[in-house]
Amino acid sequence: MKKCVKCHLPETYETIEFDKNGACNICEATNKKQDIDWAKRKLLLDRIIDEHRGKYAYDCIIPFSGGKDSVFQVYYLMKEYKIKPLLVRFNHGFIRKTIQENVDKILKKLGVDFIDFTPNWKIVKKVMLESFRRKTDFCWHCHTGIYSYPIRLALMHKVPLIFYGEPQAEFNTYYDYNTDVDGLDLENEERFNMIRTLGITAEDMHGMIDTQEDPVDKRDLIPYTFPEIRELEKLNYMPVSLGSFIPWDHHKNTEVIKRELGWKIDELEGVPSKINQHGEKIECFMQGTRDYVKFLKRGYSRVSQINSFNVRNNRMTPDEAKKINEKYDGRKPPSLEIFLEYVGLTEQEFNEIVDRTVIPPHQPNYQSNEIATKTWDFDQWYREDNKKK
């Protein structure tokens, strides 16, 4: 497979393109970040916060998982602007212990209101299976809920300003730093449908999972639905990403929250800890399986993805990254067994579903016996079939 000469992301990476020297457009977008007038962006942020301060029940809503980005975001906004936010978590059902302990501690240290919403697990399981079958991505409930639920809550509490974390331009080029509307990284319905829903609306999803033997109430899909745009406009809603206003440095941000709030890092299934010192993706115990699907489909996984960041930020040489990627990427995660229990598939069925969506020229090897090491908290992860525990 063709890979970027710098960061080693392969041609199967979404939205990737290569220039004549063999460097990719994501590396290019990172370079562009240096051309941004951050001082001007910061003034814009000052203005937005001034316009919203003290006028509503809360100054803003912040979607808050307890992961590094949302924690940094709350810390930064509360310290720099002394704002009063409402933190909201859409709980996907797979929160790991270290993250929960971080959250409990940080909420107390900061002194802030927090709403934790956990959707119906029986619906989540159905939706996971359906979105996996159709898109080989079982995280539809999470992609949609994390974005739509805080916006629904903004409507309920009549709080127009919503802060998401880093801008999308860090990850792909559907949107880049220069095409953001007025310099803002706005979340809207078009974008929601383009990035979050995998092309399946909540209404479609209801039609897929509602059967005669096992009917599903339409209302169970509300948390995954983008609200009426007219109502949002009435509210003058303003969803923005903090990362559009200040340069986003994962390593530095993580250092800040470790030091100032005692945020603790954790292992990530399938990834050697030494490359993930910034604590990426440690919130969810299904992450290893999600990354494994990506490896089967596209021939790269979390190790390569984290290392591409490390290389772009000059924290690792391309050669070092290559060696580590080859050694660790694509090991089968122990969490796969748990996922299969949730959705009621065998590994054979799982492989057959994945095989329909493999991105050429990648060819997956389903026979590999390389197994990732269990993380310390593996035995605490919720098992659907308790007999197998």
Ligand SMILES: [Zn+2]
């Ligand atoms: Zn690259």
